[in-house]
Amino acid sequence: KSQLPKGFSFEAPLKTSVGAEGVNVFKVTFTPDDTDNYKTVTGINVQITVSGKSSESSEKVPYHLPSFVTFDNVTRTYSGYSNSIYVQNLPTGIIPVYTGNAQTNAGTYEVTVTFMLSDELKKTCSSVEPASMTATLTILKATPKYTVPENLTATEGDTLRSVKLPKGFSFQDPLTTSVGTVGTHVFKVTFTPEDTRNYETVTDIEVLLRVKPK
DSSP, X not given: OOOOOTTEEESSOTTSOOOSSEEEEEEEEEOOSOTTTSOOEEEEEEEEEEOOTTSOTTSOXXXXXXXXXXXXXXXXXXXXXXXXXXXXXXXXXXXXEEESXXXXXXXXXXXXXXXXXXXXXXXXXXXXXXOEEEEEEEEEOBOOOOOOOXXXXXXXXXXXXXXXXXXXXXXSSOTTSBOOSSEEEEEEEEEOOSOTTTBOOEEEEEEEEEEEOO
């Protein structure tokens, strides 16, 4: 039976099992004597070492990570900076070692965290359970910045092939398409960034084309 010091109480119901053999983490609340002037503190992590019924006290036992330790999938948008996933709510004495972190380019990456025991916990614990966790880091392509082409002109009878667009832009209609009659017409263009790995291609950008008489 686990005896807590004065003022402390388990947040889980007292009928809750202490768990499997090993070191298990539970949350407790501290209630001060003077509640008029001091706050009650919740969410304090405490460790309970559970021994096997037939094991000797000197035998090392596994350290069981509590359920509130999380390693969740993360989705971010490309920014040019490094992105990583980190385990949350890790108890003191458990050391995380990451594989697959520090990604910059757009894509989907598998990240693994392996748990190691501190020198202090190695005195009483044999291993960490689970030994590792895996999560997915997704970096989405960003939307590129661009300036809509302006002051586009052509001569009646020309095709779109004769209209010069800024670098990265292209007409969505075939270049054999007529520019139309004299006046101003709307066409759609696509912007393709130089870095297509990390930036989206933008379609359906409307541009104005002024057609002059011959």
